[in-house]
Amino acid sequence: MPGPPARGRRQQSHAPDPEKGTTPRHHRTDEGLGRSRGGLTCKVHLAGEGGCRPLALLLTPGQWGDAPQMVNVLERIRVPRPNGGRPRTRPDRVSGDKAYSSRRNRRYLRRRHIKHTIPEPRDQRANRRRRGSKGGRPAGFDKEQYKRRNEVERTINRIKNFRAVATRYEKRAYVFHSTVTVASIRLWLRT
Numbered sequence: 051m052p053g054p055p056a057r058g059r060r061q062q063s064h065a066p067d068p069e070k071g072t073t074p075r076h077h078r079t080d081e082g083l084g085r086s087r088g089g090l091t092c093k094v095h096l097a098g099e100g101g102c103r104p105l106a107l108l109l110t111p112g113q114w115g116d117a118p119q120m121v122n123v124l125e126r127i128r129v130p131r132p133n134g135g136r137p138r139t140r141p142d143r144v145s146g147d148k149a150y151s152s153r154r155n156r157r158y159l160r161r162r163h164i165k166h167t168i169p170e171p172r173d174q175r176a177n178r179r180r181r182g183s184k185g186g187r188p189a190g191f192d193k194e195q196y197k198r199r200n201e202v203e204r205t206i207n208r209i210k211n212f213r214a215v216a217t218r219y220e221k222r223a224y225v226f227h228s229t230v231t232v233a234s235i236r237l238w239l240r241t
Contacts, residue, residue, distance in 0.1 A: 082223025084111020092218060094230060095119045097127055098205040104234045105129065109227050116149045121158050140164060145199040156189065167195040209233045
């Protein structure tokens with residue numbers, strides 16, 4: 051039996067659903083895959099320490115942005131203390147590129163007293179200047195600290211040296227998350 055006429059059908063929207071948050075309707079949370087320019091992909095967001103070793107990671111579909119995931123990644127950091135006690139959850143400093151520059155991220159870092167080195171994009175700088183005294187102070191920026199930002203990219207490259215991470219044959223996100231976690235553990239054991 052044929053379905054309703056084409057005029058009466060609702061079109062599937064691939065845009066985010068405002069009632070359910072930022073997750074598109076066709077997205078399955080258990081797969082962690084999403085469309086981006088290269089096809090179906092997955093993003094690995096991570097926080098790393100100075101020696102190119104990951105501290106916390108998060109998997110999202112490929113089309114999701116980096117800046118909204120920064121708070122989620124930072125909240126996953128748990129570093130055990132050598133003499134016992136509560137694990138350390140607050141890094142001394144956070145470095146990121148211009149994609150992480152947002153009021154929400156800067157507010158979160160200020161509230162937790164975390165120093166940061168995130169450059170302010172040109173359009174945000176112009177908007178702040180246009181607003182005058184209501185625009186706020188310019189964000190501090192340390193060029194010497196910013197030179198170390200590439201350590202995160204090098205950490206991701208080291209994780210992707212593992213064939214299982216680079217190819218991602220797993221369909222389910224939790225299985226791929228465990229694969230990336232095992233690769234991260236191996237990076238910690240090598241040093």
